[in-house]
Amino acid sequence: MAQTLAEKIIAKAAGRGTVSPGEIVTCRVDLAMMHDSGGPRRVKPVLERLGAKVWDPEKVVVVSDHYVPAVDAESAAILDLTRKWTAANGIGKFHDMQGICHVVLPERGHLRPGLFVVGGDSHSPTGGAFGCYMFGVGATDMAGVLVTGETWIKVPETIRIAIDGDLGDGLSAKDILLHLCARIGMGGGAYQAIQYTGSTVANLSMQERMTLSNMAAELGAQAGLIEGDETTAAYIRKAGGDPGDVSAWRGDDDAAYLATHHVDAAALIPQVAAPHSPANSGPVTDLGGEAIHQAYIGACTGAKLDDLHMAARVMKGRKVADGTRLLIAPASTRTTAAAAADGTLATLTEAGAILLPSGCGACAGYGAGVLAEDEVCISSTARNFKGRMGAKSSRVYLGSPFTVAASAVVGRVADPREFLEGGAP
Amino acid sequence: MSAAGTIGKATGKATGKATGKAWVFGDDIDTDVLAPGLYMKGPFEELARHCLEAVDPTFAPGVAPGDIVVGGLNFGIGSSREQAAQALKHLGVGAVVAKSFGGIFFRNALNMGLVALVCADAGRISAADDLAVDPAEGLIVNKTRDERYACEALPPQLLTMVQDGGLVPHLEKKMAQTAQEDAAR
Ligand code: SF4
Numbered sequence: 001m002a003q004t005l006a007e008k009i010i011a012k013a014a015g016r017g018t019v020s021p022g023e024i025v026t027c028r029v030d031l032a033m034m035h036d037s038g039g040p041r042r043v044k045p046v047l048e049r050l051g052a053k054v055w056d057p058e059k060v061v062v063v064s065d066h067y068v069p070a071v072d073a074e075s076a077a078i079l080d081l082t083r084k085w086t087a088a089n090g091i092g093k094f095h096d097m098q099g100i101c102h103v104v105l106p107e108r109g110h111l112r113p114g115l116f117v118v119g120g121d122s123h124s125p126t127g128g129a130f131g132c133y134m135f136g137v138g139a140t141d142m143a144g145v146l147v148t149g150e151t152w153i154k155v156p157e158t159i160r161i162a163i164d165g166d167l168g169d170g171l172s173a174k175d176i177l178l179h180l181c182a183r184i185g186m187g188g189g190a191y192q193a194i195q196y197t198g199s200t201v202a203n204l205s206m207q208e209r210m211t212l213s214n215m216a217a218e219l220g221a222q223a224g225l226i227e228g229d230e231t232t233a234a235y236i237r238k239a240g241g242d243p244g245d246v247s248a249w250r251g252d253d254d255a256a257y258l259a260t261h262h263v264d265a266a267a268l269i270p271q272v273a274a275p276h277s278p279a280n281s282g283p284v285t286d287l288g289g290e291a292i293h294q295a296y297i298g299a300c301t302g303a304k305l306d307d308l309h310m311a312a313r314v315m316k317g318r319k320v321a322d323g324t325r326l327l328i329a330p331a332s333t334r335t336t337a338a339a340a341a342d343g344t345l346a347t348l349t350e351a352g353a354i355l356l357p358s359g360c361g362a363c364a365g366y367g368a369g370v371l372a373e374d375e376v377c378i379s380s381t382a383r384n385f386k387g388r389m390g391a392k393s394s395r396v397y398l399g400s401p402f403t404v405a406a407s408a409v410v411g412r413v414a415d416p417r418e419f420l421e422g423g424a425p
Numbered sequence: 426m427s428a429a430g431t432i433g434k435a436t437g438k439a440t441g442k443a444t445g446k447a448w449v450f451g452d453d454i455d456t457d458v459l460a461p462g463l464y465m466k467g468p469f470e471e472l473a474r475h476c477l478e479a480v481d482p483t484f485a486p487g488v489a490p491g492d493i494v495v496g497g498l499n500f501g502i503g504s505s506r507e508q509a510a511q512a513l514k515h516l517g518v519g520a521v522v523a524k525s526f527g528g529i530f531f532r533n534a535l536n537m538g539l540v541a542l543v544c545a546d547a548g549r550i551s552a553a554d555d556l557a558v559d560p561a562e563g564l565i566v567n568k569t570r571d572e573r574y575a576c577e578a579l580p581p582q583l584l585t586m587v588q589d590g591g592l593v594p595h596l597e598k599k600m601a602q603t604a605q606e607d608a609a610r
Pocket of ligand 1: 100101102121123298299300301359360363364381382
């Protein structure tokens with residue numbers, strides 16, 4: 001029977017030959033990822049109540065990223081608990097203050113095609129960029145996984161999103177996703193599996209593919225898969241992992257797909273999402289213009305090395321506008337190191353950008369860079385829900401790192417293309 | 426192919442059957458309607474008293490143990506808060522039946538020990554109809570209208586979990602059994 005990639009991974013994890021959408025199966029979990037906010041402090045009481053141990057400490061990754069670095073006694077206590085719990089439970093794969101979980105996980109070579117992975121965070125679909133079936137679960141689910149090494153899943157339908165054509169200069173994966181949020185809506189994924197295909201995706205770097213998969217969460221999907229290829233294998237090898245047989249994990253062409261959406265990447269112009277939903281997206285030429293107080297480049301979605309390169313191309317030789325601040329929180333310590341080595345950080349800081357620690361930071365209002373009442377921000381993060389980045393009346397636009405950087409230069413939500421050599425219009 | 430053969434074996438007693446009166450709601454009942462954000466910080470009992478209040482203020486005070494909540498499309502869409510399912514369970518709801526569910530709510534409901542069934546014919550049910558729900562068979566009997574609706578059955582391993590009261594009590598029971606077996610050996 002022809003199977004989609006999602007079905008193949010779930011079938012393997014369930015110890016089955018094939019599975020069908022809608023049936024409920026129990027799967028062996030290959031890897032479980034937790035962070036400091038939703039992880040140890042939430043699962044510890046359940047494990048204690050059950051008197052249970054972690055089923056396989058080798059298969060658990062813990063990352064501290066939400067409350068780092070501690071800004072008050074409460075966040076310090078959460079980090080302290082996280083460190084003590086991981087030590088007591090023999091979790092060797094504990095990445096403490098090394099960056100945001102969804103970026104650290106592949107960076108350390110933990111992901112490869114075909115794995116069935118659960119993550120204690122809503123942006124867990126990011127792992128799908130590596131051909132894993134990775135999805136987010138709550139604390140009760142996670143505790144169950146930690147005790148048994150298993151979880152149940154209702155086999156999803158697969159929705160194909162075929163993206164073809166060359167992205168113009170000044171455009172990125174973020175623009176594709178914001179366009180999709182407006183087009184199919186935040187419920188468009190219907191908690192099914194999205195699979196991104198097409199020539200545009202094939203030409204994207206792994207970091208850009210991660211942005212597509214990451215924001216499958218904003219499309220309401222359970223997972224956001226991309227089939228592995230040479231780009232995938234090369235990334236994993238460089239990260240010190242073993243990619244395995246990448247070509248073994250592909251969907252069958254004649255498998256049943258619930259729907260296929262087509263995106264013409266060549267026709268896209270830079271997108272921004274107006275407050276307060278990613279689905280309020282449209283061309284910056286229509287929605288731009290509002291004066292901003294802050295420009296923020298951060299989060300798992302928008303502060304990887306590729307994202308910093310985009311920002312640096314716009315900022316080179318320019319300055320942040322008076323009355324505007326540009327804050328940059330690189331997604332991981334390795335991102336910071338690489339950006340320091342290749343001169344990107346110097347370009348950004350010379351332009352007036354302020355460098356923040358690697359972590360979730362202001363993305364969900366946890367760390368440095370939150371907004372005051374009535375302030376306006378443009379951000380490279382994934383969500384602009386009311387009050388998420390600070391005060392209730394603050395307003396957040398979403399855009400690509402190109403667009404955020406251009407807006408920082410102008411002091412208003414701006415089209416980045418005029419700042420790029422040879423860019424239109 | 427059936428999921429029943431996948432994992433574990435049916436225990437027989439894990440039927441999860443429910444009989445009661447139907448409370449019918451429309452499409453897109455979200456987690457804010459089920460577990461209003463306003464009461465999220467207070468005690469859970471207080472939150473449950475306001476469950477579905479925004480669409481039917483008579484529900485929380487009037488629902489009787491075993492009653493069936495009937496939804497349209499996307500029942501439980503919205504946030505991942507487990508309290509949405511927990512509130513219905515706390516009020517004694519015997520099962521939730523809907524044309525479709527928000528994916529995370531569906532997971533949470535079963536993990537919290539609440540039967541959730543997908544039924545394409547849910548729209549045929551009217552308020553106060555007398556229902557009997559059999560999640561093992563995947564069948565709803567509408568005694569008032571003398572109709573039977575097929576729905577997606579729950580596989581045995583999930584039924585057992587639901588009947589045990591949800592994932593955590595289920596694991597608690599399983600672990601106690603293993604400990605007993607170990608002791609007997
Ligand atoms: S950076 Fe933002 S979106 Fe990413 S995991 Fe942290 S809080 Fe979530």
